[in-house]
Amino acid sequence: MSARTNAAIAPFPVGGGELGALIAAFDWSKTSLGPIGNWPQSLKTVTNLLLLSPVPIVLLWNEDGVMIYNDAYSEFAGRRHPQLLGSKVREGWPEVADFNDNVMKVGLAGGTLAYRAQELTLERHGAPAPAWMNLDYSPVVDESGEPAGVIAIVVEITEAILAERAMIASEGRFRALVNASSDVIYRMTPDWSTMHPIDGRGLVANNDSPNPQWLEENLYAEDHVAVRAAIDDAIRRKGTFEMEHRVRRPDGSTGWTFSRAVPILDDTGAITEWFGTATDVTERHRSEDHLRLVVNELNHRVKNSLAMTQAIAAQTFRGADDLAQAQARFSERIRALAQANDLLTGERGAGVSLHGAVEQAVRPHCGREDRLRIEGPNVSLSPKTALSLSLAMHELATNALKHGAWSAERGEVAISWRTYTPATGGARVAMLWRESGGPRVAPPARRGFGSRLIERGLSAEMGGEVHMRFEPDGLVCEIDAPLTIYGLAP
Template sequence: MLMNFPAKQLPAVHDFLQGGGQMGARMRAHDWSTSPLGEPAHWPQSLRNYVELMLNARQAMFVAWGPELAFLYNDDYAPIFGVKHPGALGRPFAEVWADIWGQIGPIVEQTLSGQASWFEDLLIPMERHGRREDAWFSFSYTPIRDESGQVAGMFCAAVETTGKVLAERRAMAERERLQQLFQQAPSFMAMVRGPDHVFELVNSSYQQLIGHREVLGMPVREALPELVEQGFIELLDEVYRTGKAFIANAIPISLQQVPSGGDEQRFLNFVYQPITDASGQVTGIFGEGYDVTEQVKAEQALRVSEEFNRRILESSSDCIKVLDTNAQLQFMSTGGMEVMEVVDFGAIQSCDWRSFWYGPEHAKAREAVETALAGGMARFQGPTPTFRGTLKWWDVAVTPITGPDGKVEKILSVSRDISDLKKVEEALRKSEARHRAIIEATPECVKLVAVDGKVLEMNPAGLAMLEIDDPAMLKGASVLDVIAPEFRQEWRANHARVCKGESVNWEFDIISLKGTRRHMETHAVPLTMPDGSVAHLAVTRDISARKRGEEHQKLLINELNHRVKNTLASVQSITVQTLRTAATADSAKEALEGRLLALSRAHDVLTRENWEGAGLREIIGQAAEPYSSGQDRLHVDGPEVRLSPRMALALAMALQELATNAVKYGALSNLTGQVRIAWKVEQNDGQSCLHLEWAEKGGPPVQVPKRRGFGTRLIERSLAHDLGGTAQVSFEPDGLRCTVHAPLT
């Protein structure tokens, strides 16, 4: 309640409002007549004391007094009001801070009840600049009692901590970000404290490095005992003692990286960085680094590879050269210098490699360089002399050497001495030419047949056997096309055996393109082709003539056997009949000798003809020759007729009997008689038949015998049987006649 003093007793107004900066001036100038507080002259002393304290303080303060808690504040509190300043002066607390009254009203009620309060960094969202914003304050609410001891108002000392809170939050966020970066850093990191190097921080990469062991709060010596004997504890001690950082590159270390597992060797790049306090005293060590094991292994492998390549270069007999992009010589291997007979590489270094080649090879070398510069690979062969003048043949490969950007930086040239190979190739070429000439000159068919039966090659003799005029006709042709059908199955089976590695001999028939059939004998062997397949190489000869000869020989042997048997039978029959009809031993001897000689002469004729037959005229000549006296008493007339061996022997024996009878009893028994032997060939029902007649005249008168002797029976029976025809002997008065009619088969 306000205190009223008589006018004459009022103290000097505004003494307690003196000073106080702008708010002091405002309060002195303010029209308090309309305020619930009334004029300052009537304010109670308790209020005056707090107002004077507030105005002269250098901290944000306010005083709320009276039933409506009229609001009084100082200069440092004005910024808290924002746009509400200065209109808030003297107005009710609940009105000026209506936007936050829901939050602070209960606190105010608690204060007015006599209970002071303190808040630190309290968030109070408020509207003070035309918008709602978060603000933080540390403040105290203290109840003010009037002269009667009743709480008449409240006093607040406040500090806005919005900036501090936001700064702390930013700092915390930054710490969290740094902590996250620390944990997620690809490098391993750890921080140890004190002389015992106790683990304080480790990140995920470090945890992975040490096998995810729990090490925080433990000295390094205990947490990672495998490091003790490797000297790392001493390194930490040295850094802690001297305050100097330690940097290591590719240091080998044995670590247990799998729980309960054995130690594994790794290679690390790391730094031990001392941590100092404000006084410069070392308090800990920060360790950071990378596991470079794979890099070290790669470098080791590279060194091994480079060493291996160096040894290859030194041991290779190829001439390995490196050229610049102008084709100038930059490097030559040791083996290359030897094969090129170079004593001093310096004498040829930077020379144009293309100038080492002459004639057509110079153009090849120039083109090879151009190809390599364009990113391609070139290869050629050619002769050029060494630096001592020895002419050698070279196989040359030229390739580009590119940089990281793919551009050609150098040129690699590798030359191999192939002089010996060229000599071998030349010798082989001459040898192949000789063999080709031999194969082409041989009368046998030499052929190469693929596993599918197609003809790969065939010499001229083979083409002639197949009656092929154009060798191009063989392209894609199967050898089975000329194999006689009845031999194809056997040929396929034997061909398969050859292609499986066997050597096989067999015979078969072929039918040439012009239909000529030949009997062939072949010797086939397997031949491995360049592609790894097995072909059939064969030498095949035409044995048709040999087969015919063998068959003819077999026929002759069979015929001989037959003829010998027949001859012996004939001799036996002739002997028996002669002895049976002869009157005396001398006559028997004479008749037997004549008949056997006739048989012998006929055999002579047949033997000369290989028992294939004989001419009728020659048979007649042989039979009549012993009885020719040179007086031309035998007359022979008829065409040349070919007789079979059987007919020839039969007629020879018959003519012998007729001639013997003529000499003894007939026309040749005197000096004037004559014998005419005539024959002709007639056609009878489309078959050729021989008609032969023996006619005598001028001899003694002919008398018909009372009985027919052996000679007559030989002619009429044996001759007719052997000829498959008829034979008739007639005793005419003017002379004996014999007529023979037989088919010529």
């Protein structure tokens, strides 16, 4: 039998799975290709070629672009298969008819086309949806050597594009989250030997490249053992790392951070990296330190107040002939003590203004505003000294109201102070209480608690000297003390 006879009876198409069977059974006489037995060898050859390919391929034959494709392309065609077989490409894909019309014109003219990530809107699941493809078009020549059709390799990459876009969107959300957060976001290698690049946000130094020296650069040497032990424990457990520790800030100061990191595991359970956040808790630590100081100061003040209350009670009631009068005097002194503590509380533990302490202790007793003058530079008192001075001023004011200048209609009190530096060195403050316009004054027969509180108490508290003179025109009290006890107010 001749080769020509063998060719004539060779089976067609060869293989091709489902599409091979469909092509063989299809009534091609109803298309412009005519009966399958009359197809030219060039058409049969390219049909066999595409049927044996695992890549999605479709053949668009003659001017109509009649479609012949393989099993892989049928998956791409989706619900249009099998109706798409033998249809005209412009009619089979009407939503992209213009695109395919250009393909046919270029291909039948002998040209080629290539598209990467080409987006086309296709009807799928009853609604138009975007699809992305890599497309390669080449002309197919017939026996005459002229282009008779176009072969297209169609690889859909929609899932990959959507996944990439989802990843980009996710990364965008992650960046937005990082930017919105005041925390430092960091990543570590599985063994924490190297820190990936980070934005330190002023808590720690920035890293533009992987940094194997992060522990030495960001933490104090004396903290390394404790931090490393917590890291090793988290690695062993493959669990969360949590620790509050000190850090060395870029400006050289000490900061505090609460650091928390979780391990990222692969399918085998091995750690691939650590992802964590570092929260700046420096201000909280400073507030806690300040609170401890305030509590200690409060404890100290309470003890002082209790001791002073005990002394006031003992001195007021010792040898008192009139209990009711002694109780009233005791109440006034306790009220003055409470007012002095109110002043200290208002100052929030800072140095107390000398002017404020005098004003609060004395002003309520003077009656008219023109009966009191207070003058002096800004000077700060320690809380303890301010308490003693306030009580002393209260005693002087009470005495002036009952027996001194303010017991008379025209009596006045002038309180003044100045700062100076003597030749021997060391700045000092001199304070003067002077009464005038009151009844004639004579030294008392015995020294009361008020006088002792003023002379002895202030001398002990301020480390200076206190002198009281009962001059005929009115009482004079002089106080001279080192300025280091006070300190100039800023």
